[in-house]
Amino acid sequence: MSVLHPSLYALRDAFRTYVTAQAPDIEAFCGAALRAQHCEVALAVTDLPATQYLTGLAGMACPATLPIVDALLDAAPHLQWRQSYSEADDGFDAHYLAHYGWFNLIAPSGPFVSDDLRLSIGYWGKGLHYPWHWHAPEEIYLTLAGSARYISEGRADVSGGPGAIIAHVSNQPHAADMAEAPLLAAAFWRGDDLESKPGLPEESAR
Ligand SMILES: [Fe+2]
Numbered sequence: 001m002s003v004l005h006p007s008l009y010a011l012r013d014a015f016r017t018y019v020t021a022q023a024p025d026i027e028a029f030c031g032a033a034l035r036a037q038h039c040e041v042a043l044a045v046t047d048l049p050a051t052q053y054l055t056g057l058a059g060m061a062c063p064a065t066l067p068i069v070d071a072l073l074d075a076a077p078h079l080q081w082r083q084s085y086s087e088a089d090d091g092f093d094a095h096y097l098a099h100y101g102w103f104n105l106i107a108p109s110g111p112f113v114s115d116d117l118r119l120s121i122g123y124w125g126k127g128l129h130y131p132w133h134w135h136a137p138e139e140i141y142l143t144l145a146g147s148a149r150y151i152s153e154g155r156a157d158v159s160g161g162p163g164a165i166i167a168h169v170s171n172q173p174h175a176a177d178m179a180e181a182p183l184l185a186a187a188f189w190r191g192d193d194l195e196s197k198p199g200l201p202e203e204s205a206r
Contacts, residue, residue, distance in 0.1 A: 004040050007075035017067070025140065043080040045078055060145040068144055082104075107194060117189070131200065133200050137192065137193065141167075141187055142164070142187075145183075145184040150164075152174040
């Protein structure tokens with residue numbers, strides 16, 4: 001018997017299909033962990049104000065990412081939506097928090113359990129700026145819909161629309177600017193401390 005809502009299995013299937021067919025970089029990064037037979041943990045469903053904006057994203061996907069976005073829209077009411085930051089963090093005010101949120105699909109804490117991979121999907125409204133941050137796990141971002149200017153220490157900025165892949169090594173500082181459009185992006189993480197809050201600059205970590 002399925003432990004989770006059927007839409008979550010469909011969303012995981014959509015990611016597996018996309019990575020196999022479209023994203024050799026992500027396949028090399030975490031393909032085996034993505035296709036592993038995960039244990040399942042039914043997490044409490046939580047909503048956030050930002051989820052009301054998700055439906056508009058289907059028109060901002062590309063043909064290859066649209067199946068993931070469609071599956072995500074089906075799953076959205078059955079997910080544990082979360083935020084890493086609060087108004088106590090510099091750069092995050094009430095407006096930001098009303099237009100931002102993420103959920104884990106695969107993570108040590110579930111709903112699909114993996115100690116080797118965290119796959120989280122985040123939404124940021126148009127006009128937001130995700131300040132500099134870093135984390136021990138290596139990361140690949142995949143834009144699913146909308147776009148961002150991905151800012152990473154040590155290289156030129158990248159404007160990344162649907163299908164764009166941006167990789168970060170462990171603890172490489174990075175930021176993202178959503179001045180032009182909202183962003184729906186998947187983040188694939190591997191390494192230690194998969195569920196730790198990202199680090200912020202000293203003056204922000206109040
Ligand atoms: Fe990151």
